[in-house]
Each structure stands twice: as structure tokens, then as C-alpha cells.
Amino acid sequence: MPSAKPPGRPAGPFTPLDFQLVLLRRMADHNPDLVAEARRELGVSITDMREANKRWQAMLRTPRPRAAASRYRSILGEPESVISRKIGDLECEALRWPVLLWPDLRFEVMVAPNGTVWNEWLVRAPAATAPELHTLADLTPWSCTVDEAARAFAPARPLEGTAPTRFGLTFTAPDADGVRRECVAEFTWGLLQRVAVSG
Template identity: 80%
Template sequence: MRDDESVPTGKQSPFTQLDFQLVLLRRMADHNPGPVEDARRRLGVSLADMREANRRWQAMVRSPRSRPALSRYRSVLGEPESRTPRRIGDLDCEAWRWPVPLWPDLRFEVLTAAGGAVWNEWLVRAPGAEPPALHTVEDLTPWSCTVDEATRAFAPARPLEGSAPTRWGLAFTAPDASGVRREVVAEFTWGLLQRTEVSGPRP
């Protein structure tokens, strides 16, 4: 069987945690096809499998009969590993987190308000996992850090509007290996760094 082929089945299988990981990878493939290809092969799935998982996910999200986002995540990923109360400004919410086998040091986090409304969905560092050492531009390699880690390491960082609902951007200054401060625009998908554009030096 060719790598881009999958075996057709008469009955559609349940949407699983593996399928959800393929959805995450599909969005990242626009920026980082190389790492995504490596990850896809580690998971033992074809290109067709990844496309089909994304098609099914989009169909679920856009269906007029779609269940609420939090219920959808719970159905696909099971019960969360943790549920933590959190206060953001004047708003109370709860952070639900699930493990993501493809990235053992990360968790998929959903911030939800009272009534189950979802405010945010992205990857964050797992509790107790060693955070990346972010000191220079050279440390900002694909998949090396999350939005909040880059924000803290290179404060003050200015949020930028992403090109899609699952994408975020940050603008900040950071030193290069020689100590020269550079202007940096970092792009994230599902909260994980995908690429940076570096210019400068800063005036």
C-alpha cells in the first residue's frame, strides 16, 4: 500500500485521541511540513488518514447539530487529567487539561467558563515538566515552546492576530547569540511555536 493510501471501511470508526493529534498536526503542516511528516510516520498513519481526520473534525465543528465544544473534547479525549479553577481578570474559569502522547511534556488545555463556554484551546507545558531555556533568538526553534513560555521569556511581548482561529502571533525583541537585540515575530499553531521572522538589529 502506498503511503498516501488508507484502507476504506464500510463503517466510520469513532473519532479518537489519535485522530485529534492528526488534527493538530494538519494545522501545523502549513508551517512545518518536515516535523509534521516525521510525527505522522511515528504515529504510523498515512497522509490520507491525516486528511480524513481533519475533514471529520471540521464536519463535527461546523455541523448545525454539533455538540458544544467542551462536550466534543470530552467525547474525543475522555475525562480530563486535571480540572483547575482559574481567575483571569474579573472572570472565573476552569482549565481542563488532557495528555497528548505525541508531546509527552505538553498538555492540551481548554479554558471554560460557567455553562461550558470555551474561551481558549491550546497546548501548554505539563505540570512538573522542564520548561525550555529561552534566552536568545536561536533558542526559538520549531515546537520548542508555547505561547505563554515565549511571552514570559521575552517580556514585554505584544500579541498579534493570527491568520486562523488556531493560530497566534507574538512580537517582541530578543538578543541573538552575539548579544544584538533583534525584532522578532513568532507564529504559533495550537499554542506551539512554528516559526519566527527575525529582523533588526533594533534601533
């Protein structure tokens, strides 16, 4: 006799909570303990997280996927803010939404004039205090965003991520003794996950 399906959250519209579970699912590869703590805070199971990620992947792979910016609006609602930004010759808009798990962060989607989304990640909220990053000891998981690490340890060089939601930076940073070390920092959805040190 087949076992009963374990209870979970009923399937329905994809919600902001589901989207946060997608963020966590990608981070679980690096920081399972932090993710487990976050799941408990949200009151969801590991099954819920996996199911949300499965549904997200299905949305991305559908034969006629919705435009990314439209998809985010349908899931997260209207952005908290829309900021015009010029990067080189490109005029674009930064759409930002609050994230329950990280009150000091915002999920930012960069949209080009033709509606193409070319970046999706977590950034610091404008009114939030940025972390003080001075040494390797300050670079703990989930402590900072890509932009914050790049500014604190300039010049930092971007690295291609191992997956679409991942990003890397290489830079030098002082250790506890003040010795500068070569580092490679790995980010998922723009949030620091781990730092590898060499030299």
C-alpha cells in the same frame, strides 16, 4: 475503471489519535518535515491525517454542533486535571489532557462558567521542565508554548492569528551576538512554528 481507494484507517469514532492528526494538519503548513516525522511515529499516512481533519471540520460545521467542552470530553475522555483559574473577574476552569506526541505538553481547554470555551491550545505539563529560552537560537519549531515565549521575552505583545488555531507574539530577543532583534513568532494550537526577524 476508477482506481481503488487507497487503504487507510477505517472510519469509526473520532479518537484521541484522530485529534492529534488534526493538530498536525494545522502545523503542516509551517513545518511539513516535522509533521511527516510525527506521522511516522504515530504510524499513520498523510491520507489519514487529511481524513481526520476533514471529519473534524465536518463536526465543527454541523448545523447543531456539540458544545466544545462536551466535544473534547467525548473524544479525549475525562481530563487528566481540572484547574480552577481566575482571569481578571472571570472564574473559569482549565481542562487538560495528555498528548501522546508531546509527553511534556497538555492540551488545555479554558471553559467559562456558562460553558463557553474561549481558548484551546497546548501548554507545558505541570511536572515537565520548561525550555530555557534566552536567544533567537532557542526559538526552534515546537520548542515552546505561547506562555513560555511571552515570559522569556517580556514584554511580548499578542497578535491576532491568521486562523482560529493560530496565535502570534511580537517581542525583542537577542541574536548570537547579543544584538536585540524585533521578532514575530507564530504559533499553531499554542506551539511555536516559526519566528520572523526584522531589524
